Amino acid sequence: MTMNMKSINKACVSAVAAAFAFVAVTAIAQPSPAFKEDQAQMKSDNATLQRQEKRLEADTAKLKADSASGRMAAESKDAEKNYKDQQAIKGEKKDIAADKPGSLQMKSDKTTLQRDEKQMKADKATLKADKASAKMAAESKDSERVYKDQQAIKGEKTDIASDKAKLITAEKK
Numbered sequence: 001m002t003m004n005m006k007s008i009n010k011a012c013v014s015a016v017a018a019a020f021a022f023v024a025v026t027a028i029a030q031p032s033p034a035f036k037e038d039q040a041q042m043k044s045d046n047a048t049l050q051r052q053e054k055r056l057e058a059d060t061a062k063l064k065a066d067s068a069s070g071r072m073a074a075e076s077k078d079a080e081k082n083y084k085d086q087q088a089i090k091g092e093k094k095d096i097a098a099d100k101p102g103s104l105q106m107k108s109d110k111t112t113l114q115r116d117e118k119q120m121k122a123d124k125a126t127l128k129a130d131k132a133s134a135k136m137a138a139e140s141k142d143s144e145r146v147y148k149d150q151q152a153i154k155g156e157k158t159d160i161a162s163d164k165a166k167l168i169t170a171e172k173k
Helices: 002-029 033-069 077-098 104-132 141-172
Strands: none
Touching: 033 141, 077 104
């Protein structure tokens, strides 16, 4: 009977050991919660990157279309001021041409013309300075959108690289 008990004991001990080994192997095979979280973050960042790239394509196409058609959306704020100054000067010159020589209206229009020309000169200097210093005021709304899209894509690529590094370290654990 003792012999029989010893064999049963040995069988039970080996069965329990096998069960523990199986549990340990399955526990090791399961990815850690941190690894799963890193995978989910990487998937999210990749999806965001794709959306940003599509937005960049659309904004670049809009910029090209607006530039080709001569829309003011393709012009910067500074360039738009210059355009409006030129239009004002054209209008004043037409007014002066229609005025009677020596009239008060002609004097008033000439004064306005001089003021508009000074304003245009100042606005041109501002545009030149803004372009030289790469200020966004020298950029159009369309080009500003394209620039912001490019910056967002750079950020997403940095996030993805960070996520890859986290995944590698999580796999090693």
